[in-house]
Amino acid sequence: MAGETTARRGAPPALRPGPAARVLPLVPALFLLLAFFAGPVLWTVWASFTDAALTGAAAARTDFVGLRNFERLLTDPDVLDATVLTAVFLVGSGVLGQTALGLLLALLMQGRRGWVRGAVGGVVVAAWVLPEVVAGFVWAAFLEREGTLNLLLQAAGAAPQSWLTSLPILAVVLANVWKGTAFSMMAYSAALAEVPVDLKEAARVDGAGPLRVVWHVVLPLLRRTVAATLLLVTLQTVQVFTLIFVMTGGGPGGRSTTLPLLMYREALGFGDIGYGTAVGLALLVVAGLFSAVHLRTLRPEEVR
Amino acid sequence: MTTAPRPSPAAPRRRRVRSVAAPRRAAAAAVVHLLLAGLALAFALPALWLLLAAFDARASARVRLPEAFTLDNFAAVATRDVLFLPIWNSLFICGGAAVVTVAASVLAAYPLSRFGLRFGRPFLYTVLFATGLPLTAIMVPVYSLFVQFGLVDSRWATMLFLAAASLPFGIWLTKNFLDGIPVELEEAAWVDGASARQSLLRLVVPLAAPGLAVVGVFTLVVTWGNFFVPFLLLRSAERIPAAVRIYTFFGQYGQVSYGELAAYSLLYALPVVVLYLVAARSLGGAFNFGGAMKG
Numbered sequence: 001m002a003g004e005t006t007a008r009r010g011a012p013p014a015l016r017p018g019p020a021a022r023v024l025p026l027v028p029a030l031f032l033l034l035a036f037f038a039g040p041v042l043w044t045v046w047a048s049f050t051d052a053a054l055t056g057a058a059a060a061r062t063d064f065v066g067l068r069n070f071e072r073l074l075t076d077p078d079v080l081d082a083t084v085l086t087a088v089f090l091v092g093s094g095v096l097g098q099t100a101l102g103l104l105l106a107l108l109m110q111g112r113r114g115w116v117r118g119a120v121g122g123v124v125v126a127a128w129v130l131p132e133v134v135a136g137f138v139w140a141a142f143l144e145r146e147g148t149l150n151l152l153l154q155a156a157g158a159a160p161q162s163w164l165t166s167l168p169i170l171a172v173v174l175a176n177v178w179k180g181t182a183f184s185m186m187a188y189s190a191a192l193a194e195v196p197v198d199l200k201e202a203a204r205v206d207g208a209g210p211l212r213v214v215w216h217v218v219l220p221l222l223r224r225t226v227a228a229t230l231l232l233v234t235l236q237t238v239q240v241f242t243l244i245f246v247m248t249g250g251g252p253g254g255r256s257t258t259l260p261l262l263m264y265r266e267a268l269g270f271g272d273i274g275y276g277t278a279v280g281l282a283l284l285v286v287a288g289l290f291s292a293v294h295l296r297t298l299r300p301e302e303v304r
Numbered sequence: 305m306t307t308a309p310r311p312s313p314a315a316p317r318r319r320r321v322r323s324v325a326a327p328r329r330a331a332a333a334a335v336v337h338l339l340l341a342g343l344a345l346a347f348a349l350p351a352l353w354l355l356l357a358a359f360d361a362r363a364s365a366r367v368r369l370p371e372a373f374t375l376d377n378f379a380a381v382a383t384r385d386v387l388f389l390p391i392w393n394s395l396f397i398c399g400g401a402a403v404v405t406v407a408a409s410v411l412a413a414y415p416l417s418r419f420g421l422r423f424g425r426p427f428l429y430t431v432l433f434a435t436g437l438p439l440t441a442i443m444v445p446v447y448s449l450f451v452q453f454g455l456v457d458s459r460w461a462t463m464l465f466l467a468a469a470s471l472p473f474g475i476w477l478t479k480n481f482l483d484g485i486p487v488e489l490e491e492a493a494w495v496d497g498a499s500a501r502q503s504l505l506r507l508v509v510p511l512a513a514p515g516l517a518v519v520g521v522f523t524l525v526v527t528w529g530n531f532f533v534p535f536l537l538l539r540s541a542e543r544i545p546a547a548v549r550i551y552t553f554f555g556q557y558g559q560v561s562y563g564e565l566a567a568y569s570l571l572y573a574l575p576v577v578v579l580y581l582v583a584a585r586s587l588g589g590a591f592n593f594g595g596a597m598k599g
Contacts, residue, residue, distance in 0.1 A: 035468070
């Protein structure tokens, strides 16, 4: 690392571009980031302390209302419900589903022939790349009363039901596992490829079966990757809107209204921009904490 | 298992162990392949419906082989208002966002990678931090900002917003790619009298082309699939991209024509899925996100 840095700084100063030439290229990116990213983030903080609205008296004149939105946030039963549903959605689809399935796929695909990896990986990645709206429609059809899942269940002798209304949160969890597993699978595949072969070989020579090699040798080495991937999956999962919106619209009766859907409903359905923003800010703060933790887990040399 | 090294009997013993283990290993491989096939089928099943229903004259929500093969579903949605205009809007908004992201990323990443700027590290940390922030959470204030500045229903503003939202990851990725290009090449060019602009355009950009292609393809695919941003920021039927059109066309009616829905989904989604899979294959190594995905 050090050698590289000195080599980089080692160019004779006269040959290196001047200060203007060095900073000027950053301007377009800085402009876009400040105008469209930092601006809205700061605005989020400000607007959450106001009664900004789309219609009515508050739309004409926006007033500072102090902590009122946050008091409401803490006492609103809808917020509590949405937080619990978001947690269920996060743990069910992100932490359990995607991680377990992604790890399983990565382990099974390890060392298999090229076409096997290509075929299985291709199918899983295609689900990941498929636009969220389409994934929502596909899963809505799959879980319909007349849909494919019920067809399979009936063949197995189970009673059909309309999953989108009977178990809406399970329905969106399943859809999100399907949609998101590819990310974990790719992360774990990359990490597995770096596990030293001789370590596994040594354990095998000592008489460990394949399952014990995985459990005692491979998984402990993957701890860092699992932690980093879980963080990224968490950040991705708490903000899922489209998939749920298309499949259930948050219903029936709010039984799949997670925080992003609640934010949308309050701000654009009921026109209460200030309160909707406060819900968004709560989401932003939680995600910000996770993002900061993620930064800390990166090795310093990765950010040069 | 054997504690003491006994050279002479070791060889036959090992061969014997292997001959016993060979069928077991074959059985294990068969189990693994069976599991993989099952998982692949489970993943393929929901999407299989898309491929079959699109060509089925009497499509339902179920996966089944078309009773009557037809292209009518495609013909029914292939009109200016339903398909062509929204696809053009998608191309304009998402293609534009990809181009802007790549250009702004390479411009920003170049000085960050080459000239140890004093604020480079904090800037990179901020960028990396921003990649973790949920876009959804800031969309309500973005919407009200757009209302305030009269930008709602502007394709240009939506495109620039999507570019800005893609920039943190784009800058981070591009910087990793540029770090992999030796600075000595440029120093040689500088000695020969090239300016920073020339060395960037003539040397660095061509060398980083695979990396920049990854940033471009990735931005295009992600923005192409983004529904929430254009759903909030664009209003009129003339300006909405395909991601929103498919929802307003199919999502808001009670009775859905499944065949047409599947046909539209294929026309809208298949190009980017194929683009991504092809790019991932041909750009291979560059697509492990420049190490960004490693823990």
